[in-house]
Amino acid sequence: MSRLLIKGGNELNGEVTVKAAKNAVLPILAATLLTEDKCEIENLPHITDISNMLKILETLGSKVRFEDNVITVDNANVNKHNVPNDLAKELRSSFFLLGPILGRMHRAVVAYPGGCDIGVRPLDIHIKGLREMGIGVEESHGMMYCDGSRLKGANVLLDFPSVGATENLMMAAALAKGKTRIANAAKEPEITDLQNFINAMGGKVNGAGSSVIEVEGVQKLHGCTYRPIPDRIVAGTLLIAGGVCGGKVTVKGAVREHLEPLLFNLNKCTCFIDSRGDKISVISQARPRNLDKFETQPYPGFPTDLQSQMMVMMAVSEGTGVIVENIFETRFRIVRELIKMGAKITVKDRTAVIRGVKALEGAAVSAMDLRGGAALVIAGAKAEGYTTVDGVEHIDRGYESIETLFTLLGAEVKRLR
Incomplete structure (x- = not known):
């Protein structure tokens, strides 16, 4: 396994172009199963989650x-309906292959998926919605067996605005008979992107970005060429790094609207935000001021996928701040690693209290999950001395050569194999 060696203390200055969003690309790749024609998806990063999805499609x-x-x-x-157990365990997003496989093959067998261990992500919301659409679901020995021979449009009310469940139901409904109405749907930009992709193939989906999505099933979809939205989480990670380390960091290709919750909080931390066209810059010339409190929420609230990175910023800010994690209950596993670096953080249940320190110290730390790993790279770039980050395979799931991204901005980061 490789690890990262980081020499901290450099200001960050420069510009990085953001590629397509992992969380948009994965459901779009799954949705290609809805057509027999060729599809071309553009501007994609080379990350392991995408590689694993492609392996599943090949099987x-x-x-x-x-x-x-x-x-x-x-x-x-395509003539199979079984998602291999070993590949499903590597990729959480493998579960929303259920929708397109059922839409096309009318049956599916899927193992319970893997991915980052950041908390319980119940699949009951998916299953309940699929059953409302006439799909028979049986669970046995860690596998899910689905019969889609009676797949039809339906009115579905989600108990929680789950992104994965919303995407699964949209894809299952695209080729179903009749109209499907999904209430309390997730509103994330990636949901809108999936709608636009299905419609580019000839589908009839509308309402994405609101709490109600309607899908009119069609008999057949065709191929298309499509460019997914840029990755707001990668962009946000780099902008936070600029706020933590000082200097001027610019991300090109990002959509400001997708990043408003983050930019609002960075501005409150006394960072200056400059947004022009498809470029967003964070300029930080002084020690940040800590946030009083923020909570993670479904979009358009603050994204849980940027909470760990923001914790690093709060750890070196002036004053005391509070984070409430409302989405995934084990997002705070990074705290133990940050404490090794001199951070002062206490956690109770889903609340973390962060007392800012003037400096972090380099240390040997381990990435426990994708976003926490990226946050540790930010911490290492800020810290005095050298930091090593193990568990880089987690980071590689969502960041294409994170050492290159940070090196382009002036950090000293090397991958050791």
Whole structure:
């Protein structure tokens, strides 16, 4: 396993172009199963979550090619409905393959998925919605067996605005008979992107971005070329790094609207925000002021995927701040690693109290999950001395060569193999 070696203390200055969002690309790749035609997906990062999704598609019979940041998927010969157990365990997003497989094959067998261990992410919301659409679901020995022979449009009310469940139901409904109405739907930008992709294939989906999504099933979808939205979490990670380390960090290709909750909080920390066209810059020339309190919420609230990175900023800010994590109950596993670096953080249940310190110290730390790992890279770039980060395989799930991204901004980060 590789690890990162970081020499801290440098200001960050420079510009990085953000590629397509992992959390948009994965459901879009799954949705290509809804057509027998070729689809081309553009501007994609080389990350392990995408590689694992492509492996799953290949086991189902897809032909895939990944060249020059473009993935071509040909699903003309897809003839299997089983998602392999070993691959499902590597990728949490494998579960929303259920929707498109059922839409096309009318049956599916899927193992309970893996991914980052950041808390319980109940699948009951998915299952309940699929059953409302006439799908028979049986669970046995860690596998889910689904019969979609009676798949039909339905009115579905989600108990929680789950992103994955919303996406699963949208894809299942795309080829179902009749109209499906999904109430209390997730509003994330990635949901809107999936809607736009299905519609680019000839689907009839509307309402994404609101709490109600309607899908009129069609008989057939066709191929298309599509460019997903930029990755707001990668962009946010780099902007927070600029706020922590000082200097001027610019991300190109990001959408300001997608980042408003973060930019609002960075501004409250006394960072200056400059937004022009598709470029967003954070300028930080002094020690940040700590936030009094913020809570993670479903979009358009503050994203849980940027909470760990923001914790690093609060750890070196002036004053005391509070974070309430409302989405995933084990997001605070990074706290133990930050304390090794001199942070002063106490946690009770879903609340963390952070007393800012003037400096962090380099230490040997371990990434426990994707976003926590990226946050440790920020901490290492800020800390005095050298930091090593183990568990880089978690970071590689969502960041294409994170050492390159930070080096472009002036940090000293090397990958040791």
